[in-house]
Amino acid sequence: MTERRQLGARLAPLDAGEHDRIIDLARAVLDTEAQAITALAARIDTPFVTACRYMLACAGRIVVTGMGKSGHIGGKIAATLASTGSPAFFVHPGEASHGDLGMITPLDVVVAISNSGETAEVLTILPVLKRLGVPMIAMTGRRDSTLAREADVHLDVTVSAEACPLGLAPTTSTTATLAMGDALAVALLEARGFTAEDFARSHPAGSLGRRLLLHVDDIMHRDERVPRVGREASLLATLEEISRKGLGMSAVVDDDGRLCGIFTDGDLRRALDRGVDVHHTRIETVMTRDCVTISPGALAAEALQLMEARSINALLALDGERRPVGALNMHDLLRAGVV
Template sequence: MIDRHRIDTAKPGLALGEPDKMMALGRAVIETEAAAVTALAARIDATFVTACRYMLACAGRIVVLGMGKSGHIGGKIAATLASTGSPAFFVHPGEASHGDLGMITAHDVVLALSNSGETEELLRLLPLLKRLGVPLISLTGKPRSTLARESDVHLDVSVPSEACPLGLAPTASTTATLAMGDALAIALLESRGFTAEDFARSHPAGALGRRLLLRVGEIMHRDERLPRVTLGTTLRASLEEMSRKGLGMTAIVDAEGRLAGIFTDGDLRRALDRGIDLHRTAIDAVLTRDCVTITAEALAVEALQLMEQLSINGLLVVDAHTRPVGALNMHDLLKAGVM
């Protein structure tokens, strides 16, 4: 518990002109909670392994229960488990007694959180959970509590004191419980062989999901939006095609539709510097033949890395026969959230 004598607080609280005391109190809270979490490391033992094995063997879902602040922590633990490969959801113990208990099946594992281990709403469920035959794992701050004794596995998340100067508000205890929940989730993640790609599939709308799942073919310009001219086309006509499609480049193809090269805004500037006649010059004379391409199956992030590495703003997408099937530029990657 924070030493209230060390931090002299006036009633009803710190005055606005006491920033040093405010900072001291803030630091003391962080130190208290850090010590509580550090102490958990020594409790990662065979009991922790048993809890993990119950959850790994679960054919259903991990059902997390908790009241009050423990309930808020339980919701976060359930979300972390679910997003790291261990299907889980949170059930409010009070609602469980009024119908939500039907959400728990005999194939599930229950993870119950209670600092006191005597939370009435949880204890009321114990006979029903026993009847279902589901494994019960509890996280409490009282190893001798009713919930701890009735559990198949008990994980001790007790703390010497709360960070609250009054010793009342759940602070260090909820932090310790959350840390133990994270420890379980990550241990399960490793045991399941859960990968970054698996994580991305659970977060398709997030930045990681876009970087690890989005393919070039999903964002490229294709069909009528693909700028393309054939060999022999005048430079002027090629520029008109570039202007219509608005990508700052065009693909040049041969009679069989295979890629012969690319012409970009940069190529145009260099051609103008040489005094090229836009009306009489064929695109063949100014195109870049050995251009870099990518496939539609490649990850969009690979396209970004390629463009950054070569300091270019766009890429043509080709099939297995080197026929252009699409095109994309930096703006497309930015719009897709890859950058």
């Protein structure tokens, strides 16, 4: 807190006019860039479709290249393509001239980005790409540029003005290029029939991946860690089993190991309210018979939904013969990142 107060003390006083000018400038930037993106819609036509067709027919990888700020945007476009079902990677054009061109094969498609269309590092590698017979898609802000003319397909990302008040720093132009890249990625995603499950497979560490890929049997307690007692066990013996296993409940099974019911912390409170004898009461007389269960093959997200819908904190997983093969509670789902 002291450091924050010291930082605030170093800020120069700001009058109302300067405050408003900063806000107006920021809003002007957003307005300029929004208008540029809106203007792109009219350019989604035959060349855009042709670019998508080249990418869909690609038997190798989509290779994105660009210099400077265009390179940063190209890296993001390549990452978006790769994560949405179109294998892609970024190659720096300067490094390409010093060996990295070996990463590009005749099976690939190249997406070259240059606002001017005259970036020397990009133009230098064009003859090699031509000899390889690699289809090239150019994204430039100049339809009459060298890159636009040499490409198999040109996507026009021209903007009327940069948002930078000096008209120098790439701002609107990079935003427009990024938006065009997103349009390509999403169009390809739809054309490939890419699903949420496909997305999860390329994002296994993300929350979506955990929800769509993690199953109950990936996180459930199993074997000797599953709390269970016979139906003739005493309430006291059941409490000891619950305490040992630490899941807040126990399965109650018959002589064949099939589920008869469940006993939970909630059942214990209700039993104590009725004044039952902990030492001599048989568990089958106080257990919950119609209990909620789940299949080990169900998604962990389904277990979460079931717990929330039924206001319970634990579940038993049963096999096809209704024998408990696993158990999990809300803490397991939290640890797995499903919640």
